[in-house]
Amino acid sequence: MTFFTMAxxxxxxxxxxxxALPVFREVSLIEFIFGNEWxxxxxxxxxxxxGIFNFIAATVYVSFLAMLIAVSVGLGAAVYLSCVxxxxxxxxxxxxxxxxxxxxSVVYGFIGLNVLVRFFLKTGVHTGSCVLAAAIILSxxxxxxxxxxxxxxxxxxxxxxxxxxxxxxxxxWYTIASVIxxxxxxxxxxxxxxxxxxxxxxxxxxMMVIGNANLFPTLLGKSESIAAVxxxxxGTAVNGSTHFHALYAAGLVLIVxxxxxxxxxxxxxxxx
Amino acid sequence: xxxxxxxxxxxIVYGKKTVLQGITVDFPKxxxxxxxxxxxxxxxxxxxxxxxxxxxxxxxxxxxDVYIGKEKTSSMPQSELRRRVGLVFQTPVPFPFSVYDNLxxxxxxxxxxxxxxxxxxxxxxxxxVGLYDEIKDDLWKSALKFxxxxxQRICIARALTADPDVLLLDEPCSALDIxxxxxxxxxxxxxxxxxxxxxxxxxxxxxxxxxxKVVFLKDGRLIxxxxxxxxxxxxxxxDTNDFLGGVYG
Ligand SMILES: Nc1ncnc2c1ncn2[C@@H]1O[C@H](COP(=O)(O)OP(=O)(O)OP(=O)(O)O)[C@@H](O)[C@H]1O
Ligand SMILES: [Mg+2]
Numbered sequence: 156m157t158f159f160t161m162a163x164x165x166x167x168x169x170x171x172x173x174x175a176l177p178v179f180r181e182v183s184l185i186e187f188i189f190g191n192e193w194x195x196x197x198x199x200x201x202x203x204x205x206g207i208f209n210f211i212a213a214t215v216y217v218s219f220l221a222m223l224i225a226v227s228v229g230l231g232a233a234v235y236l237s238c239v240x241x242x243x244x245x246x247x248x249x250x251x252x253x254x255x256x257x258x259x260s261v262v263y264g265f266i267g268l269n270v271l272v273r274f275f276l277k278t279g280v281h282t283g284s285c286v287l288a289a290a291i292i293l294s295x296x297x298x299x300x301x302x303x304x305x306x307x308x309x310x311x312x313x314x315x316x317x318x319x320x321x322x323x324x325x326x327x328w329y330t331i332a333s334v335i336x337x338x339x340x341x342x343x344x345x346x347x348x349x350x351x352x353x354x355x356x357x358x359x360x361x362m363m364v365i366g367n368a369n370l371f372p373t374l375l376g377k378s379e380s381i382a383a384v385x386x387x388x389x390g391t392a393v394n395g396s397t398h399f400h401a402l403y404a405a406g407l408v409l410i411v412x413x414x415x416x417x418x419x420x421x422x423x424x425x426x427x
Numbered sequence: 428x429x430x431x432x433x434x435x436x437x438x439i440v441y442g443k444k445t446v447l448q449g450i451t452v453d454f455p456k457x458x459x460x461x462x463x464x465x466x467x468x469x470x471x472x473x474x475x476x477x478x479x480x481x482x483x484x485x486x487x488x489x490x491x492d493v494y495i496g497k498e499k500t501s502s503m504p505q506s507e508l509r510r511r512v513g514l515v516f517q518t519p520v521p522f523p524f525s526v527y528d529n530l531x532x533x534x535x536x537x538x539x540x541x542x543x544x545x546x547x548x549x550x551x552x553x554x555x556v557g558l559y560d561e562i563k564d565d566l567w568k569s570a571l572k573f574x575x576x577x578x579q580r581i582c583i584a585r586a587l588t589a590d591p592d593v594l595l596l597d598e599p600c601s602a603l604d605i606x607x608x609x610x611x612x613x614x615x616x617x618x619x620x621x622x623x624x625x626x627x628x629x630x631x632x633x634x635x636x637x638x639x640k641v642v643f644l645k646d647g648r649l650i651x652x653x654x655x656x657x658x659x660x661x662x663x664x665x666d667t668n669d670f671l672g673g674v675y676g
Contacts, residue, residue: 321480324509
């Protein structure tokens with residue numbers, strides 16, 4: 156099984172590498188990653204530029220912001236579900252969480268457009284589309300997954316340790332904060348890496364609300380994620396053109412970032 | 428003999444099921460009392476009522492009283508009660524921290540921050556359970572990395588760090604081998620000089636070895652109680668005879 160997944164991963168990477176590498180005949184790696192001009196089709200007298208720095212920044216920015224929101228809300232919900240709610244309430248609530256996880260991302264994008272973007276427009280954000288809107292939508296999409304997986308591991312530690320704390324006369328919330336949450340720390344981190352992977356790859360909902368402009372991400376400004384550029388431009392890029400290869404290279408960068416985070420956090424977990 | 432803790436007409440109902448009926452029993456100070464009886468007779472329930480942990484069980488209803496010395500436990504703040512009555516579970520559940528952090532957990536919670544003081548508590552309590560010399564170089568090792576018997580003794584030591592008067596143990600040796608069991612028995616015999624010990628056990632031989640007093644329950648009723656010598660040598664009730672003779676168990 157591991158061999159099979161490794162093989163698939165290797166195949167995907169080789170395939171993308173093959174399609175991506177030709178772009179570096181035109182632009183250097185440094186220019187590609189740190190350049191912030193993206194001009195895939197020749198403008199009048201300007202030439203083409205392939206710099207994806209803003210897209211990388213937007214992807215990382217949106218994902219981490221979404222993660223921050225989702226973790227703070229999600230951890231609260233998970234602690235509630237595992238340590239406060241009765242088991243009857245849990246059996247009632249879990250199916251709803253699973254239901255939320257099953258909603259397709261276009262639908263989330265629609266809700267984002269109709270609710271969030273409109274709201275930001277009213278509060279004076281130019282056109283309403285912005286990085287914050289994308290992060291909020293994304294965090295809502297991550298929530299069900301984060302809540303169900305982290306409440307599971309919290310529930311396990313609660314069953315083990317809450318009685319022991321109570322028997323020592325220690326307040327329930329003190330035990331939750333000092334034993335139960337730290338005891339699930341590793342599995343919470345593991346949930347978070349999986350979630351951040353999903354956040355970085357998520358295309359549709361983000362694309363619908365982020366504004367898609369090649370700008371360095373700011374909280375209330377427009378920007379564009381790597382996944383969104385690829386999805387928006389792949390259809391129009393001429394097969395075999397530098398533009399076409401550049402989009403593959405952008406995909407490669409996305410995979411590398413995801414793998415780096417994955418390995419980084421896994422090593423961190425090992426050291427804990 | 429002066430009693431450390433006693434119950435008066437204690438009744439416990441789980442939902443619709445009556446689990447303990449009219450239990451009036453006292454547990455003498457500085458001695459070991461064993462609670463024995465067939466499986467499901469209510470031993471654990473009786474033990475948990477003594478420090479009110481029974482209220483953590485959903486749908487448990489309690490009537491009757493428990494007294495520590497002259498005080499009713501129902502009128503004491505719960506945290507004080509739990510502090511004065513320590514509880515050790517059947518399977519050892521050390522927190523997933525170092526031994527040192529396990530043993531300073533309760534003292535820190537109760538406001539003890541002085542490093543020297545904490546060091547002293549750790550050493551003293553580990554000595555009480557005969558573990559100090561064995562693990563003094565591993566105090567910062569995770570408590571989960573010790574053997575079952577050592578973990579159980581760490582848990583006994585942890586219960587002692589809250590400075591209880593009474594120590595409750597629910598079948599503390601049922602998951603342990605003979606050697607660890609006899610070490611824990613020796614530990615308990617020493618501890619009774621300082622603490623009142625109440626132990627639930629399904630092992631009659633263990634009750635014989637340890638007890639000063641025995642309490643025998645069956646179907647939620649107190650069948651017979653008395654000092655260990657009389658109880659084992661000339662029990663009064665026919666059910667006790669049957670139980671000791673291994674008719675059921
Ligand atoms: N949470 C609960 N809800 C409902 N009934 C319970 C609960 N806990 C225990 N009981 C029932 O109460 C009775 C007494 O249980 P208790 O655990 O006190 O028995 P015990 O003497 O400790 O048994 P054992 O020797 O098997 O540990 C049993 O019949 C049991 O099925
Ligand atoms: Mg029991």
